[in-house]
Amino acid sequence: MDNIISNQTVFSKYLSFLPFETFKCSFLDNGVKKLTTANLMRICVAMQLGNWKSYEETEERIRAMEGTEELFSLTSISASQLCRRVNALPSILPRQLFLAAVSQLNKLTSSKKGLPSLGRLHLVDSSSLLLLGPTLG
Secondary structure, X not given: OHHHHHOHXXXXXXXXXXXXXXXXXXXXXXXXXXXXXXXXXXXXXXXXXXXXXXXXXXXXXXHHOOOHHXXXXXXXXXXXXHHHHHHHOOOHHHHHHHHHHHHHHHHHHOOOOOEOOOEOOOOOOOOOXXXXXXXXX
């Protein structure tokens, strides 16, 4: 999937379909100057698509990427900033982004009949998230 990230035009188009504006969170962004919740969500999508394994790799890739300011609305980023912001990110927000993406896809494809031999294709999310909480018992 690295080719999606290396082709900035395709990646910019992909990001334009996702509703990041809805992730403006005043309580999460209080005192935050550049790595807002919406920007963080954009970076998380890039991390997933690019299969970036660490915050350090993400920092390097973003620094090397042309048009970083336009894509992520920031000029620089550090691995420690990413780590702090991701740790403070409520797990409901990525879920809401996923559901919004599915809804957007449904709107764009609802009138389509699909491939003649296969019909409509359906989206299947195979990712897994480890959610730690209080232990029972």
